[in-house]
Amino acid sequence: MIDWAHVGIVVGMGLLVTLLGGRVVTAVFRMADSMSDRHTSRPHPDPVRSAPPHPEPADQPPLGAQAAAVTLRGGAWIGVLERLAVFASLLAHYPEGLAIALAVKGLARYPELKAPETGVAERFIIGTFVSVLLACGAAGLTLWLVTLV
Template sequence: MNDWLVALVVVLAMAASTLGGWPLTAGVLRLAQRSADAGPPGEGAASATEGTSSEAVDGDDGPAGARARAVLRGGTWIGLLERAAVTGAVLVGYPAAVAFVVAVKGLGRYPELREHPVASERFVIGTLASLLWAGAVGVLGAALVR
C-alpha cells in the first residue's frame, strides 16, 4: 500500500477512535443508567432532604449521574487520550501497550474511586466501552494497512 494511503488510514482510524468513541461511551453509560439492575432511585445516595424533589435525587445516582460525573472530572480528556493510545498501540503492532494504558488510568483514578464508590461503576463501564471501541478501530485500521 502506498505511504500516503497508509498515513490516511492511520489518521482516519485515530480520528474515528478518539472522536467516535466519545458519543459511543456516553450512550453506553446512559444505557447502563436505565438498566433494571441499576438499583432503586436514591440507593447509595445521601438521604433526600425536605424541599428536594425525587427527580433531583434520581438524576444524581448511577453511572451517568451528576455525582459520578463530578468525581470523575476530566474524564472526557482522559477518554480521548486513552482511545488514541489504544488505537495507536494496535496500529503499530504493540497491543501489549494497552495494559500500560489501563494500569496508568486505574492507578491515576484509584484515590477518587476509593473515596467515592458511586463513581466506580461509571469508571468501569466507560473504560470498557472506550477500550472496546478503540481496540476495534485499531484492528480495523491495522487490517486495512496490511
C-alpha cells in the same frame, strides 16, 4: 516512499475513534443508567401508613453513571487520550502499551475509586471497557484495511 492511502486510513480511523468514541461511551452510560433504573427496586409506600416517604437529602447528587461524572472530572479528555494510546500501541504491534495505559489510568483514578459515592467505580469500569473495546476494534479494522490497500 510514503503510502498516502495507508496514512489516510490510519489518521482517519484514529480521529474517528478518539474524537467520536466519547459519544459512544456517553450513549452506553445513558443505556446503563436506564437499565439500572428499571432494575432498581424502589420501596413502595406502606398503604397502612399515611406519612409520606422521606425525601432524599438535597445535597446528595443523583445516582448513576452519568451523575458520577462530577467526581470523575476530566473523564472525556482522559478517554480521548486512553483511546489514542490503545489505538497507537496496537497499531505499533506493542500490546503491552494497552496494559501501561490502563495501569496509569487506574493508578491516577485510585483516590476517586475508593470514594464511597455510588456510581463512580461503575462509571470508571464502563467507560474504560467501552473506550478500550472501541480502540481495539478500530485498530483491528485499521490493520485489516491497510492490508487491503
